[in-house]
Amino acid sequence: MKRVVVIGGGVTGVLSAWELVRAGHEVTLIEARALGNGASSRSAAGIRAQFGVPSTVRGLVYAERFFETWTERFPQSQPCFKQNGYLFLKSYQDDLDAVRELVRMQRETGLAEVEFLDKAEIDERWPYLDTTGVAAATWCLRDGFLLPPIIYQDAAEAARALGATVVQNDAVVGAERSGPRAAAVTLASGRRVEADVFVNATGFLANATSKLFGGRELPITVERRYLYFLAGLKADSDWGLGLEDFARLPMTITPAGAYGRPENTQLMMGWLQFPKPAEATLDNQDEVEPGFGVGMGDYGAAVRKEVTQVLPAAQDMGRLTAVTTGFYDTTPDHNPLFGYDGRVENLVHAVGMSGHGLMHSPFSALIVAELVARGADIASFELPDGIGPVDLAIYGLDRAFDRHEGLVI
Ligand SMILES: Cc1cc2nc3c(=O)[nH]c(=O)nc-3n(C[C@H](O)[C@H](O)[C@H](O)COP(=O)(O)OP(=O)(O)OC[C@H]3O[C@@H](n4cnc5c(N)ncnc54)[C@H](O)[C@@H]3O)c2cc1C
Structure with missing residues (x-):
């Protein structure tokens, strides 16, 4: 002891x-x-x-x-893991042989559920995604998000x-x-x-x-990151994305690295495009830098635009309602x-x-x-x-x- x-x-x-x-x-x-x-x-x-x-x-x-067995380990708690999966979309410019090799390594290492999908398979499974320019994806249904x-x-x-x-x-x-x-x-x-x-x-x-x-x-660099939130999906979305589909939407990552996933009724989005070192304290964690808000021309609009390219229903989801921020400790x-x-x-x-x-x-x-x-x-x-x-x-x-x-x- x-x-x-x-x-x-x-x-x-x-x-x-x-x-x-x-x-x-x-x-x-x-x-x-x-x-x-x-x-x-x-x-x-x-x-x-x-x-x-x-x-x-x-x-x-x-x-x-x-996390799948969380409540067995912590019987006083409640489930904290939503397994909607992670879908990494890849473009024609990506080295698809390297992506296949990565999936092979992951499967051999013990991640049995990960799959390499071609464009036709993506279209069949997620018809509400716009796969223009998308060549393939990696998909694992065991992934998801935590509370x-x-x-x-x-x-x-x-x-x-x-x-x-x-x-x-x-x-x-x-x-x-x-x-x-x-x-x-x-x-x-x-x-x-x-x-x-x-x-x-x-x-x-x-x-x-x-x-x-x-x-x-x-050897740690501290960088600020942002998350943007889009108001809820309309029940009558024109894009083939129903409310139930939305609740099951995977963490979807565009070929350029932006991502979106459901957070209750909202769409949470992020894009790690501009990493730069930050002066971090416990008191400035929530400070949104000029240009990174949710107004027209702010970074939030760029993130939304990128996510909308693969998830067109995001066009119909009303305003960007919120931005949150915090620090990465990056090696x-x-x-x-x-x-x-x-x-x-x-x-x-x-x-x-x-x-x-x-x-x-x-x-x-x-x-x-x-x-x-x-x-x-x-x-x-x-x-x-x-x-x-x-x-x-x-x-x-x-x-x-x-x-x-x-x-x-
Ligand atoms: C926008 C954003 C998105 C992210 N997305 C993901 C994601 O999708 N998935 C994922 O896995 N991770 C994600 N991360 C990263 C993840 O949040 C962090 O890696 C993780 O929370 C780090 O946990 P930690 O306990 O190491 O550090 P922290 O949660 O930062 O905890 C450190 C704690 O130390 C305390 N502390 C500091 N100094 C002292 C002191 N002197 N005395 C006592 N206490 C002190 C602080 O108050 C703090 O509570 C994201 C982070 C951000 C900012």
């Missing part, structure tokens, strides 16, 4: 705390504001196992099974019930060292918490947290960072989620629990239920960043 402090009450920190307390550790989870205050409550909440790196495919197969507040609130409650201490509205503001190790953290309230291991799960503030410990500079190869700091022997980083931290969170929590149990970095470990091995070098802090995750939206 180790005393573990987990810093950050987003999905990564909360599920890690739950995994750690289940493994018999004495866990304190510390969140500066309310649980989910960071990116976890500002996400598109998509989940897919269609990834380009085999270990991540396996990790996400594990995560999808985890984040259920995850971070109910998993924190379960961790608490198992004996974890959950602190909210109290930031970690300092760390005490004892030689190469950290001995304790101090909180804004003046409280001091000692531990054997400290886990940095502070998302886009990962480097600020590492600095408090005298830890390493992590150079878009794979997360998991590992011991090195400069601080007992500091574990679980950060750099690169826009897929929500879907990754059960897998992230397993990795954190494994690292805490072993007390050192490890090369690989075996996922449960025969899913297979995970090569942790892909997520290591000292990796070369030359194995890029190609499937990023």
Whole structure:
């Protein structure tokens, strides 16, 4: 049994705390504001196992099974996973042989449900999509989207019930060292918490947290992202998209990388077109930059236009009603960072989620629990239920960043 402090009450920190307390550790989870205050409550909440790196495919197969069986693990909770599938549309300019090869790799890695579809198959299955210029798609019906507040609130409650201490509205503001190790953290309230291991799960503030410990500079760029919402579909849409079809609409990604999916009665859309580094704090998360609103000529209109090309019913869906925004903590190869700091022997980083931290969170929590149990970095470990091995070098802090995750939206 180790005393573990987990810093950050987003999905990564909360599920890690739950995994750690289940493994018999004495866990304190510390969140500066309310649980989910960071990116976890500002996400598109998509989940897919269609990834380009085999270990991540396996990790996400594990995560999808985890969320499919959520209420068995958290009986006090409610279902948090809507499996509408992910449909990645590809244009004639895409390298379709490479796409076929990707699907073959994913299937061999254990994602049995992923399919390569040609244009005729897309037209047959989703007649309301305009496939002009679309040559093919990859489709996995097991993918979908999550309900984040259920995850971070109910998993924190379960961790608490198992004996974890959950602190909210109290930031970690300092760390005490004892030689190469950290001995304790101090909180804004003046409280001091000692531990054997400290886990940095502070998302886009990962480097600020590492600095408090005298830890390493992590290769993370913080970027702002936007989500746009379109008012509901009319019951008599001319485009062959009925209300029931809309409720089942997959996360649909255009060949240029814009996406749309149903969020209750609205269409949620995003497009990661203009990544640029942002000065991020807990207080400016919701600031919409000039030009990124929902007015005529704003970026929201461009996103809508792109999504409308494949989903013409979006033309009839009334006004853009809202824009939300939050930060990505992105690494150079878009794979997360998991590992011991090195400069601080007992500091574990679980950060750099690169826009897929929500879907990754059960897998992230397993990795954190494994690292805490072993007390050192490890090369690989075996996922449960025969899913297979995970090569942790892909997520290591000292990796070369030359194995890029190609499937990023
Ligand atoms: C617009 C947008 C769309 C996205 N879409 C998707 C998607 O479709 N699918 C997906 O999987 N992911 C998506 N993401 C990414 C996903 O939201 C994040 O990767 C994930 O939420 C990261 O979780 P986390 O727990 O690591 O970090 P966070 O949720 O950011 O949590 C970090 C927490 O640490 C706390 N904290 C910081 N400093 C301190 C301190 N000193 N002391 C105590 N607490 C501290 C913060 O308050 C915060 O609550 C999206 C993100 C955005 C912004």
